[in-house]
Amino acid sequence: MLLEGKVALVTGGSRGIGRAIGIRLAQEGAKVAVNYAGNQAAAEEVKAIIEEQGGTAMLIQADVSDSAAAAEMVTRVHGELGGLDILVNNAGITRDTLLIRMKDEDFDAVIGTNLKGIYACTKTAAKFMTKQRSGRIVNLSSVVGEIGNVGQTNYAAAKAGVIGFSKAAAKEFAPRGITVNVVAPGFIDTDMTAVLKDSIREKLVEGIPLGTLGKPEHVADAVLFLVSDAASYITGQTLNVDGGMVM
Ligand code: NAP
Numbered sequence: 001m002l003l004e005g006k007v008a009l010v011t012g013g014s015r016g017i018g019r020a021i022g023i024r025l026a027q028e029g030a031k032v033a034v035n036y037a038g039n040q041a042a043a044e045e046v047k048a049i050i051e052e053q054g055g056t057a058m059l060i061q062a063d064v065s066d067s068a069a070a071a072e073m074v075t076r077v078h079g080e081l082g083g084l085d086i087l088v089n090n091a092g093i094t095r096d097t098l099l100i101r102m103k104d105e106d107f108d109a110v111i112g113t114n115l116k117g118i119y120a121c122t123k124t125a126a127k128f129m130t131k132q133r134s135g136r137i138v139n140l141s142s143v144v145g146e147i148g149n150v151g152q153t154n155y156a157a158a159k160a161g162v163i164g165f166s167k168a169a170a171k172e173f174a175p176r177g178i179t180v181n182v183v184a185p186g187f188i189d190t191d192m193t194a195v196l197k198d199s200i201r202e203k204l205v206e207g208i209p210l211g212t213l214g215k216p217e218h219v220a221d222a223v224l225f226l227v228s229d230a231a232s233y234i235t236g237q238t239l240n241v242d243g244g245m246v247m
Helices: 016-027 040-052 067-081 104-132 143-147 153-176 198-206 216-227
Strands: 007-010 031-036 057-061 086-089 135-140 178-185 238-241
Touching: 007 016, 007 067, 016 031, 016 040, 016 086, 016 216, 031 040, 031 067, 040 057, 057 067, 067 104, 086 104, 086 216, 104 135, 104 153, 104 178, 135 153, 135 216, 143 153, 143 178, 143 238, 153 178, 178 216, 216 238
Parallel strands: 007 031, 007 086, 031 057, 086 135, 135 178, 178 238
Antiparallel strands: none
């Protein structure tokens, strides 16, 4: 197993991509803290799956856009699971609308969860990782942060911000043995994309060279690689998991 003895925190681990990441990391031996915002039943299901497979999981509710709550969560995970080796900043939301109709609340909410949440969790995790002189951080961006998308100025700004944030953090923490990388998914079949109309879905698939929407497990495998020893000389990079959408 690739992650025997490691402790991982996955934000937004209750559904979609985060759920697949938590399950995958646990399959490789990591003890996994599954964070969620409000959907306790979904988070409990993830914990049950991990435990059925012989792994260890803890649940932790926290709104990552609240810096104090995020710091408290990271500290609790470190205390209760006996360390923190891996942080996957996956929690994310969308509030899509054309810019001329966008409300300040739509902009602030998306920046708050997708970008400020990463800042808050990384800041506290880095304190522990710096002390132990090792750590792996993977932040979820999106192809939208690289190429933009109509109706997603808030989301594109947040996801482009994740890439810049991660490069700066990678430079700051490299001397301490901590790597910081980004995974940028394309269109993945989760609740986030379930709201899209069939006609839009079909159009999207036409733009994907590999010809289908991705699965959460595709993203989880990329995250597993980046937190494993196989990626020990990789930092500050963005790995697209997008069926070839952006190349
Ligand atoms: P999803 O199915 O909508 O799940 C979102 C997860 O984030 C849930 O576990 C949710 O918890 C959690 N969450 C939301 N707001 C939170 C907050 N303030 N604090 C803590 N947790 C919060 O989303 P997804 O499709 O799996 O996306 C996961 C990540 O990948 C996001 O960062 C997203 O932007 C990115 N991404 C997704 C796609 C895609 O096509 N799906 C493409 C590119 C990038 P609850 O269950 O408690 O609500």
